[in-house]
Amino acid sequence: MKLSSFSEKELREQLLKLETTSKKILETSGYTKEAKKVLVLQELIREQLTNENISYATSKIR
Amino acid sequence: MKILVMQLARFGDIFQTWPVVKSLKRNYPNAELHFLCRKTFSGAISPVNCLDKILQLDVEDNINFILESTSNEPDTSKITNYLDGLKDENYDQIINLSYSPLSSYITSYISDEKTDVRGFTRHEDGALDIPDDPSALIYGQLGVYKFNRIHLTRLFSAVAGVDLLEEDWGVSEAILAEGALRITNLPKRYLSVHIGGSTSEKLLFAEQWSEILNKLAKSNPELSFVLLGSSAEKEFSNKIAIDDSSRILNLVGETKLTDLFYIIKKSKVLVAPDSSLLHIASLLDKQTINLSFSNVNFWETGPLSKNSFVIWNTQPSAIDIDQLASSIDAILSGRTVEGNHAKLNADSSVEAYELVGYEDHSFQWNLIKAIYLGESFPILDDMKVYTALKQLSELTDMVLRDLEMVRSGQFQNIQLEIVNNVDQLIHTLEKLVPEIRPIIWWFNTERLRIGPWDDQIVFDRNYEVFNQLRSLLAVYVGTTLIAPQVPPADEAPEL
Numbered sequence: 362m363k364l365s366s367f368s369e370k371e372l373r374e375q376l377l378k379l380e381t382t383s384k385k386i387l388e389t390s391g392y393t394k395e396a397k398k399v400l401v402l403q404e405l406i407r408e409q410l411t412n413e414n415i416s417y418a419t420s421k422i423r
Numbered sequence: 424m425k426i427l428v429m430q431l432a433r434f435g436d437i438f439q440t441w442p443v444v445k446s447l448k449r450n451y452p453n454a455e456l457h458f459l460c461r462k463t464f465s466g467a468i469s470p471v472n473c474l475d476k477i478l479q480l481d482v483e484d485n486i487n488f489i490l491e492s493t494s495n496e497p498d499t500s501k502i503t504n505y506l507d508g509l510k511d512e513n514y515d516q517i518i519n520l521s522y523s524p525l526s527s528y529i530t531s532y533i534s535d536e537k538t539d540v541r542g543f544t545r546h547e548d549g550a551l552d553i554p555d556d557p558s559a560l561i562y563g564q565l566g567v568y569k570f571n572r573i574h575l576t577r578l579f580s581a582v583a584g585v586d587l588l589e590e591d592w593g594v595s596e597a598i599l600a601e602g603a604l605r606i607t608n609l610p611k612r613y614l615s616v617h618i619g620g621s622t623s624e625k626l627l628f629a630e631q632w633s634e635i636l637n638k639l640a641k642s643n644p645e646l647s648f649v650l651l652g653s654s655a656e657k658e659f660s661n662k663i664a665i666d667d668s669s670r671i672l673n674l675v676g677e678t679k680l681t682d683l684f685y686i687i688k689k690s691k692v693l694v695a696p697d698s699s700l701l702h703i704a705s706l707l708d709k710q711t712i713n714l715s716f717s718n719v720n721f722w723e724t725g726p727l728s729k730n731s732f733v734i735w736n737t738q739p740s741a742i743d744i745d746q747l748a749s750s751i752d753a754i755l756s757g758r759t760v761e762g763n764h765a766k767l768n769a770d771s772s773v774e775a776y777e778l779v780g781y782e783d784h785s786f787q788w789n790l791i792k793a794i795y796l797g798e799s800f801p802i803l804d805d806m807k808v809y810t811a812l813k814q815l816s817e818l819t820d821m822v823l824r825d826l827e828m829v830r831s832g833q834f835q836n837i838q839l840e841i842v843n844n845v846d847q848l849i850h851t852l853e854k855l856v857p858e859i860r861p862i863i864w865w866f867n868t869e870r871l872r873i874g875p876w877d878d879q880i881v882f883d884r885n886y887e888v889f890n891q892l893r894s895l896l897a898v899y900v901g902t903t904l905i906a907p908q909v910p911p912a913d914e915a916p917e918l
Contacts (some may be wrong), residue, residue: 369488372486398506402497
């Protein structure tokens with residue numbers, strides 16, 4: 362399945378889920394290995410939402 | 424020794440990282456050198472043959488995996504496998520040249536206390552960690568509408584801790600030969616023209632290109648034009664036309680990345696907006712005319728090849744076509760360029776260009792050089808700026824007095840609250856007086872660099888940063904670096 366087949370809504374829903382999870386981990390266990398993984402995924406999705414074209418990263422990521 | 428260079432930005436940034444990678448190999452010939460980039464952009468690093476491993480981050484695959492998961496909790500199994508694989512490499516040094524939150528979390532995951540990390544990573548509580556001074560400059564002063572004039576490639580080399588020599592640029596003969604085999608219909612004498620750009624704000628209109636190329640065709644009868652761009656720009660390129668259509672070779676959407684090296688190498692000059700092709704030209708030392716606009720800081724990402732020029736306009740619609748065509752014409756024929764421009768200053772080790780014709784508002788840039796490079800502070804000749812610096816100095820003195828009271832055990836809570844409120848006042852000064860922004864951005868970055876350490880260390884470090892700010896402001900407040908028209912401190916008006 363191609364990335365572009367997912368809507369912005371789906372990406373936003375997933376981002377919210379990841380944000381909730383990372384917040385919960387940070388509050389209960391701190392910045393653990395599990396938190397880092399979730400934060401990596403969170404940022405991967407967040408980058409797509411700030412871009413005009415989700416197939417590419419833009420200079421905003423620098 | 425095992426080194427990982429991370430560059431998770433796009434094509435242009437990867438090309439600008441090449442010299443650093445080659446310099447690392449030159450400086451550490453026995454080191455195992457790995458490079459991490461996004462899969463989409465990995466073609467931009469594959470021609471570099473000194474790397475032992477190119478690692479790819481497949482963004483699309485990872486996002487698809489997590490989006491397809493039906494679980495209520497995020498499924499981290501795929502990213503775990505990927506990150507654990509990177510961590511298992513046990514890098515001695517990680518040089519993160521990406522400057523994004525994503526890259527900082529990846530660096531944090533795959534490093535440990537023994538790893539020498541350069542560039543952004545994370546503290547043990549997850550807060551941003553900027554371990555080296557060049558990265559602090561990047562965080563504080565780099566970007567559009569900021570005032571830095573140090574080129575990104577030079578900053579990358581400073582972060583990596585290596586020098587750059589001429590031999591660190593260049594493209595292998597094998598890559599050029601590959602292009603020569605595929606592209607066999609190039610005109611004898613031609614201008615490479617990149618009509619595209621990563622964002623629409625960097626694009627000239629098709630009519631503008633047609634007019635410019637027509638004028639150049641008339642004044643250069645032997646010259647042809649090779650149009651370059653991505654397949655997404657094919658339709659746009661078909662709208663570009665000149666009277667003698669035989670003098671245009673439209674290769675938009677028909678080239679592989681490696682072909683571009685050969686095409687640009689063989690051309691007389693590259694004309695390009697702020698795009699990755701001008702970075703290819705820099706690697707090839709091919710003279711470039713960069714058409715730059717206000718959504719890019721050309722000082723940081725402009726061309727580095729000899730005799731290159733930047734012709735700057737606020738936006739494509741502001742271009743004076745006659746003036747631009749005349750400037751390009753002058754550059755092609757080696758005559759003096761009449762219009763405003765910036766030209767490469769090969770002798771400077773700091774800013775890559777010198778401005779010709781533009782009014783140079785360089786107070787902020789001179790402040791950056793003074794703060795970060797130890798150069799002289801610029802003379803101040805503006806009453807408003809002087810008053811802002813004086814007020815900032817008074818705030819700093821107040822904070823230092825309060826911190827000293829906290830240190831001696833007096834009125835802890837009240838004093839700490841005052842310190843916190845000072846941040847808001849400093850922010851107000853920053854908004855009101857743009858000239859002092861480099862000082863405030865430096866100060867904010869240095870405070871951000873204070874980690875989640877022991878309370879006493881955090882306190883001492885805060886005190887030290889405020890004290891450094893006071894020393895910096897003392898250069899202006901009550902001393903000599905002030906033009907005669909600015910009155911002494913006690914006579915300055917309030918903002």
